[in-house]
């Protein structure tokens with residue numbers, strides 16, 4: 001696992017070094033009948049599973065898992081970021097719902113506040129955090145109340161106060177963070193080992209006493225502790241000290257929102273995924289609608305024909321994403337994007353033997369030639385069949401790198417998810433369209449796509465992933481693997497993935513012996529091929545005939561499934 005993680009880091013610097021995927025995951029799927037949690041961190045999964053065993057429901061377990069990850073997986077687990085929680089109730093108990101807790105731009109933010117060359121780190125890129133309000137809203141609406149809010153946070157407080165054993169993945173990640181961020185003094189103090197003099201080794205214990213105190217306040221006082229209480233004071237003091245924009249009023253007025261999920265159907269399954277301010281639901285349903293027009297099964301999963309059709313559906317959906325999507329409280333999103341009729345038109349525009357040029361999809365947009373990495377997803381299901389798909393993030397690994405002084409937690413750098421350079425859309429992938437420009441109070445467009453497939457009101461698949469813009473395509477691959485090719489959850493997660501995002505006009509494939517034979521033909525069709533490892537999709541599938549739950553932790557970074 002270490003070598004893959006190390007390779008992932010190398011990969012960020014040189015895509016040509018993309019490692020080959022192992023043919024089979026070293027982590028077997030975990031079977032359970034009563035409840036299951038799958039996340040990037042075995043300790044956090046066990047925390048969630050313990051809540052299920054104590055009679056908590058899937059939302060209770062998700063809240064406990066999210067707080068635990070804020071301690072054990074600080075690159076992305078968070079209380080200073082934001083995300084999306086998709087809740088699918090137990091059969092017969094109502095409709096799926098999204099708890100949206102995306103960050104907002106502070107009131108003092110402005111459309112052009114980040115001139116070219118602005119840093120992606122530091123105080124100015126921090127959005128008003130949403131996670132704690134979001135988890136509280138989830139608790140109020142869906143928590144079983146058999147276990148109190150404070151009890152759900154208690155395990156995270158212990159993990160922070162007593163510490164936990166650092167594994168190889170976390171040791172590597174922290175050492176890299178510390179060596180790359182010498183200017184962030186509070187980060188060095190909180191995450192440095194022995195004041196930063198020595199590097200972390202597997203087996204060391206990471207204690208976070210400031211974070212434990214912060215979590216205790218949130219346990220005792222609820223989210224108000226962070227939005228109007230002592231932690232709000234600490235955040236505002238941090239902003240004042242570092243030239244950040246977030247004020248007391250920004251924190252006080254922040255609200256997490258219940259939102260209707262995007263709903264689509266795919267070959268008889270109901271598909272549920274988050275709406276704006278995520279682009280995930282619209283783009284996923286749009287791509288699935290396009291693919292429904294083709295018999296992928298008869299073409300074979302890894303044939304050049306299937307890879308081409310999937311890539312072309314991605315290209316079209318990502319073009320529409322760039323053109324139209326932003327926070328629906330500020331811009332209006334055309335409803336045709338998720339229509340089957342529109343998808344038929346898009347499907348008809350695909351040349352089955354030739355890659356479309358991305359330029360040709362948007363002749364009206366002026367596109368010029370020139371001008372991060374960590375989120376985490378977890379999946380939960382309980383004994384009644386209630387399920388949660390939750391993705392949350394600090395945007396880049398360790399977010400803005402700003403740790404709130406004395407409070408022990410990192411703030412996000414989510415402002416960089418806005419279209420920072422209005423009017424400048426580039427062939428390198430920069431997007432400058434108006435829908436996602438910065439405005440005070442607006443939520444930046446996300447790609448987070450926690451997704452649930454159900455049939456007849458019963459959950460069949462729970463999944464999601466990190467990976468920035470690749471997220472939606474990772475989810476698409478897992479869905480197609482499961483639905484079209486009948487793969488079990490282990491294989492659906494392990495199978496090599498692909499990504500096309502309109503611009504850059506290239507087809508990114510995972511390096512795998514399974515895709516090797518298809519590459520020459522794809523190149524002939526006109527695709528420019530690059531390689532990268534993609535995503536980290538911790539997923540659960542339900543066997544409809546036996547009701548057995550199977551959880552597959554993605555082995556691309558690390559992970560753990562805990563069930564009973």
Ligand code: DON
Pocket residue numbers: 372373374375393394395396397414417445446447448466467468469471
């Ligand atoms: O919400 C989004 O789309 C991004 N902030 C997600 C960032 C991400 O996934 C980085 N991770 N690997």
